[in-house]
Amino acid sequence: MSPSLQSDRLTWENEELASVEAGTKFQVSAFDFRSDITTSTSGRQFQAILGVSSNDGWTASGSKVFEDKMADLAGRAASLFMISSTMSNQVAIRTHLNRPPNGIICDARSHIMHQEVGAIGQLSGALPLAIYPQNGLYLTLEDIEENIVLSDGTDTCTCPTRLLHLENPLGGVVMPVEEMKRIKQYADKHSLTVHMDGARLWEAVACGAGKLEAFCSQVHSLNLCLTKGLGGSVGSFLVGDSEFIRHAKWVRKSLGGSMRQPGWVAAAGWAAVGEVFGQDPSGQDAWRLRRTHDLARRLAKHWEDLGGRLVVPQQTNMVWLDLDAAGIDEDSWESGGQERGILLHCSRLVTHYQISDEAVVCLEQYMADMMQNLQQRRRLQTRIPRPEAVARLAKTMRRGLELARLQGYRK
Ligand SMILES: *Cc1c(COP(=O)(O)O)cnc(C)c1O
Numbered sequence: 001m002s003p004s005l006q007s008d009r010l011t012w013e014n015e016e017l018a019s020v021e022a023g024t025k026f027q028v029s030a031f032d033f034r035s036d037i038t039t040s041t042s043g044r045q046f047q048a049i050l051g052v053s054s055n056d057g058w059t060a061s062g063s064k065v066f067e068d069k070m071a072d073l074a075g076r077a078a079s080l081f082m083i084s085s086t087m088s089n090q091v092a093i094r095t096h097l098n099r100p101p102n103g104i105i106c107d108a109r110s111h112i113m114h115q116e117v118g119a120i121g122q123l124s125g126a127l128p129l130a131i132y133p134q135n136g137l138y139l140t141l142e143d144i145e146e147n148i149v150l151s152d153g154t155d156t157c158t159c160p161t162r163l164l165h166l167e168n169p170l171g172g173v174v175m176p177v178e179e180m181k182r183i184k185q186y187a188d189k190h191s192l193t194v195h196m197d198g199a200r201l202w203e204a205v206a207c208g209a210g211k212l213e214a215f216c217s218q219v220h221s222l223n224l225c226l227t228k229g230l231g232g233s234v235g236s237f238l239v240g241d242s243e244f245i246r247h248a249k250w251v252r253k254s255l256g257g258s259m260r261q262p263g264w265v266a267a268a269g270w271a272a273v274g275e276v277f278g279q280d281p282s283g284q285d286a287w288r289l290r291r292t293h294d295l296a297r298r299l300a301k302h303w304e305d306l307g308g309r310l311v312v313p314q315q316t317n318m319v320w321l322d323l324d325a326a327g328i329d330e331d332s333w334e335s336g337g338q339e340r341g342i343l344l345h346c347s348r349l350v351t352h353y354q355i356s357d358e359a360v361v362c363l364e365q366y367m368a369d370m371m372q373n374l375q376q377r378r379r380l381q382t383r384i385p386r387p388e389a390v391a392r393l394a395k396t397m398r399r400g401l402e403l404a405r406l407q408g409y410r411k
Contacts, residue, residue, distance in 0.1 A: 014043070015028075015043040016043065017043065018042070018044050019046055020043075022046035022047045022050055023046075028040065030359050031342050031359040033345075033349045033350055033351065033355065033359070034344060034350065035348075036200075037227055038343070039352050039353065040231075040354070041233045041268065042272070042275060044271045044275050045233060045271045045275075047271070048268055048270065049264045051267065052263045052267040063081050063262045063265075066269065067080060067081055070273075071239060074213060074224065074281070075212065075213025075216055075281065076239045076241065077245075078241065078245035078246075079237045079238060079245065080239075080248055080249060081237060082223075082236045082237065083236075083257050084235070084236055085199045085225045086119065087236070087252070087257050088224075089197050089223050090116065090120070090124075090255070091238060091251045092222075092223065093123070093165070094124045094251045095221075095244060095247050096162070096193045096195060096244075097163060101158075101160060102125060102126040102159070102162050102163070103126065103127050103149055103162055104126045104162070105128075105129050105131065105147055105164050106128055106131075106166075107131065107138075107139050108396060108400065109132075109170060109393060109396045110167045111199070112128070112197065113130050114393050115389045115393075127159045129147055129149075132403050134403075134404060134409055135409045136402075136404025136405065136409060137173050137401075138168070138170065138173060138175035139175065139179075140179055140183075141182040141183050144186070149161045161192060162192060163192065164195070165195050165196075166180065166219070167196070168180070168197070168201060168204060168215065169200050171312055172296075173312055173313065173315050174204040174316065176210075177210040177214045177215055177218065180218035183218075184218045193221075195220065196215070196221070196222040196223070198222045199225035199236070200317075201222070202229055202230060202276075202277045202286065203317055205286065206283045206286035206290050206293065206316075207293055208283075212282075212283065213281050221238060229289055229317060230272045230273060230275075232269045232271075232273070234269065235266070235269050275288075276288045276353055292352055292353055292355065293315075293317055295360050296316065296319050297314055298360065298364075299319050299363060302368075303319070303367055306371040307371060308367070308371060309325045311347065311397045311398045312398075312400075317350060318349065318350050319349040320347060320348050320349075320394055323347040324347075330386055336366065340362060340365075340366055346388055346390040346391040347391070349363075
């Protein structure tokens with residue numbers, strides 16, 4: 001048994017023990033690459049639930065203790081506990097954009113464009129200007145400057161940009177702190193607001209791209225998710241200054257997002273933070289996340305060694321395979337995986353902390369078998385794209401990188 005496999009086992013034995021003590025059954029999602037939302041609630045989360053006072057949060061304003069801890073971790077004044085990241089982003093945007101006309105600049109590949117039901121239109125009446133980053137990886141100040149609509153209303157036909165929406169990481173690719181600083185300075189100069197969808201910001205910190213507060217200090221508000229890589233059961237956090245959070249509480253309430261006794265959910269969430277990220281904002285204790293990055297790197301390299309292409313480079317816990325270029329259709333990719341006990345979704349592989357080393361070996365073998373006939377296989381005929389958001393997103397990701405290459409931004 002490899003040392004890593006051994007430490008996996010020990011970890012899960014502890015989890016099993018913790019969940020038995022908590023009176024629950026714990027099952028690891030060891031072979032599930034569909035997303036990092038597929039992790040099961042860990043034993044330590046169940047134990048944390050048992051340890052809380054049932055009255056925490058009676059003001060229906062959320063879990064104060066937990067919110068304060070999260071704000072501290074992010075190095076900001078205040079935070080608000082949310083049901084989901086969608087709610088967190090939408091409450092933030094609605095709070096910022098309280099005086100139409102409202103223009104938003106965001107990445108064409110961002111979650112708010114593809115996976116939030118068009119809610120920025122419904123809730124904030126905002127017009128998104130979705131742009132492809134010219135480097136194929138992340139938005140830069142130059143991308144924003146080229147597309148910005150700065151208007152004082154003299155020309156009444158324009159929809160002025162009010163908000164810059166940054167997603168970090170996006171598709172597993174990190175926007176560096178330096179770029180965020182440039183964007184924030186520009187935004188401040190032009191009285192624009194910057195919101196960051198940092199659902200998976202933990203991953204950026206874990207891979208060494210910067211400390212949590214370094215990212216969090218470069219925006220007016222940000223969303224942090226508990227249920228992706230951290231494996232928490234419920235919730236997300238909206239973080240920002242006190243005035244902003246005070247107003248966001250109204251908006252959250254208006255959307256039905258206030259919770260009566262969220263203390264036990266919050267306790268599970270805090271346990272997930274401690275267990276998977278650690279409580280040090282430098283991310284030095286996030287070895288569980290770093291392991292998932294190593295696994296993703298290994299899978300990406302294996303795929304490329306087999307002659308496969310990636311849709312975007314692998315940096316954190318995601319690998320976007322170019323199945324089209326390999327002549328593999330998504331349906332057979334998924335069903336073939338399932339026959340071997342591996343769960344796959346579209347062309348994106350996500351490694352989370354419950355993925356086992358055995359599953360990676362199994363997936364590597366599956367890749368090799370699928371790619372064996374690559375030379376003989378005909379290119380796929382153009383298909384109607386699958387309706388799944390991730391499949392559509394993969395197409396958008398690839399288009400972005402291809403545009404960048406055409407423009408000579410990347411070799
Ligand atoms: C998953 C995700 C969301 C939405 O999260 P929910 O909790 O499912 O609403 C928002 N932004 C990003 C980047 C995400 O990955």
